[in-house]
Amino acid sequence: MEFRIFPVTAFQQNCTLFWCKQTRRAAIIDPGGEPDRILDAVRELNLEPEQILLTHGHLDHVGAAAIIAQRIGVPIIGPHAEDAFLLKAIPGQCEMFGFPPAEAFMPSRWLEDGETLEVGERRLDVVHCPGHTPGHVVFVDAEAQLAQVGDVLFRGSIGRTDFPRGDHRQLIDSIQRRLFPLGDEIRFIPGHGPMSSFGDERRTNPYVRG
Numbered sequence: 244m245e246f247r248i249f250p251v252t253a254f255q256q257n258c259t260l261f262w263c264k265q266t267r268r269a270a271i272i273d274p275g276g277e278p279d280r281i282l283d284a285v286r287e288l289n290l291e292p293e294q295i296l297l298t299h300g301h302l303d304h305v306g307a308a309a310i311i312a313q314r315i316g317v318p319i320i321g322p323h324a325e326d327a328f329l330l331k332a333i334p335g336q337c338e339m340f341g342f343p344p345a346e347a348f349m350p351s352r353w354l355e356d357g358e359t360l361e362v363g364e365r366r367l368d369v370v371h372c373p374g375h376t377p378g379h380v381v382f383v384d385a386e387a388q389l390a391q392v393g394d395v396l397f398r399g400s401i402g403r404t405d406f407p408r409g410d411h412r413q414l415i416d417s418i419q420r421r422l423f424p425l426g427d428e429i430r431f432i433p434g435h436g437p438m439s440s441f442g443d444e445r446r447t448n449p450y451v452r453g
Contacts, residue, residue, distance in 0.1 A: 244261055244262070244263070244264075244362070244365050244384045244386075244387040244389055245261070245262050245263075245264050246259055246260060246261050246262070246389070246432070247259070247260045247284065247288070248432060249277075249280065249281060249284060250435075251274070251275050251276045251277040251280065251281070251307075252275050252276035252277065252303055252306065252342070253341075254275070254303040254435065255435055255436075256273065256275040256276075256303040256304055256434055256435055257273070257432055257433065257434055257435060257436075258271070258272065258273050258274050258275055258277075258281055258307075259271075259272045259273065259391055259432055260272070260281075260284060260285065260288065260290065261296075261362055261365075261367075261382075261384075261391070262288070262290050262362065262363065263362050263363025263364050263365045265363060265364050266291070266363035266364055267288075267289060267290050267291050267363070268290070268291050268292075268293050268362060268363035269285065269288075269290040269291060269292045269293065269362065269363075270292070270293065270294050270295070270296050270360075270362045270367075271285070271292055271294075271295045271296070271311060271317075272295075272296045272297075272298070272382065272391050273296070273297060273298055273304040273305070273391075273393065273434065274295060274305070274306070274307040274308050274311050275302070275303040275304045275305065275306045275307060276303070276306045276307050276342065276343075277307065278307040278310045278311050278314070281307065281311065282311065282314065282315070285315075292315055292317055293317060293362065293363075294317050294318055294319075294320050294360075294362075295308050295311060295312055295317055295318070295319045295320065296320050296321050296360070296367075296382060296391075297319065297320070297321040297322050297350065298321065298322055298379060298380055298381065298382070298391065298392070298393030298394070298434065299322045299326050299329070299375065299376040299378060299379040299380070299393050299394065300322060300326035300327075300328075300329030300330045300376060300378065301329060301336075301376065301394070301406070302333060302336035302337065302340060302342055302345075303340075303434075304393065304394075304434060305330065305333070306333075306337070306342055306343075306345055307345075308348070309345065309346060309348040310345075318350070318351035318352065319348070319350040319351055320350055320351060320352045320354065320360065321350060321352070321353070321354040321369075321380055322350075322353070322354060322376075322378045322379060322380045323353060323354055323355065323356075323371050323373075323377075323378035323379070323380055324353040324378060325373065325376070325377035325378030325408075326376050326377065326378030326379070327349065327353075327378070328407075328408075329376060329378075329407075330347060330348060330349060330350075331347050332347070333345050333346065333347045333348070334346065334347060354369050354371075354380050355369070355371065356369060356370060356371035356380075357369065360382070365384055365386070365387070366384065366385075366386070367382045367383060367384055368382070368383045368384075368385060369381075369382065369383075370382075370383060370421050370422070370425075371421075372392070372395045372414075372417035372418070372421055372422065373410065373413050373414075373417060374395065374402065374404060374409065374410050374411070374412075374413040374414025374415070374416070374417045374418075375393070375394045375395055375402030375403065375404060375406075375409060375414055376394075376406070376408065376409065377408045377410075379393055379394070379395060379402075379417075380393075381393065381395060381421075381422065383425060383429070385425070385429075388426070388428050388429045388430060389429065389430055389431070389432075390422075390425070390429050390430070390431040390432070390441075391431070391432050392422070392431045392432065392433055392434070393433070393434045394433070394434040394435070395414065395417060395418060395422070395433075396418055396422065396431065396433060396439075396444060396448075396451075397433045397434075397435065397436050397439075398433065398436055398437050398438070398439040398443075398444070398448075399439075399444075399447070399448055399449070400448070400450065401414060401415070401418065401448070401450045401451060402414060402434075415450070415451060418444075418451050419451055422441055423441050423444075423445050423451075425441065426441065426442075427440065427441055427442025427445060428440065428441075428442065429441045429442075
């Protein structure tokens, strides 16, 4: 799996393009804003986007999803249905955080733990990791040892749980019982900030090590 990361919006949220090297077919993951910039990158890389994938329903991860889906005619897939309340609240989130106005939307398809998605000839496994939000999912390319973890885990930190329906204990369980067993070698792209690996975080992250 090839990828490129684009921090977008004032929150510097990591929107990521995942694509299959053989077919150039791509997924746009967590387009939180700046749709023109994201689509310019798609054209620059000569990619064929097939889908928009969402890890969770917070505005800085979904703010441009509906606009891009409408412009290029692709489905929005994910997150888990437990985050529907957040997608319904998008207009209020925009007003609260000073984002450009955006309408509420629902994805073409909700995701469940254990499902698989195809991006060209590559496969992404879906792991439901509640805690930051109840419907948060993670996308894992096991063959490439690469994951997109949204706001579950960061280098040296973890996702916030003080938002509506956040749950700290559940988040720790998601990391320790659902992500770390996938293997120390897996590198991950977080929702904000630099990449790391599950092994590095298991050994050094003060919130979850051991």
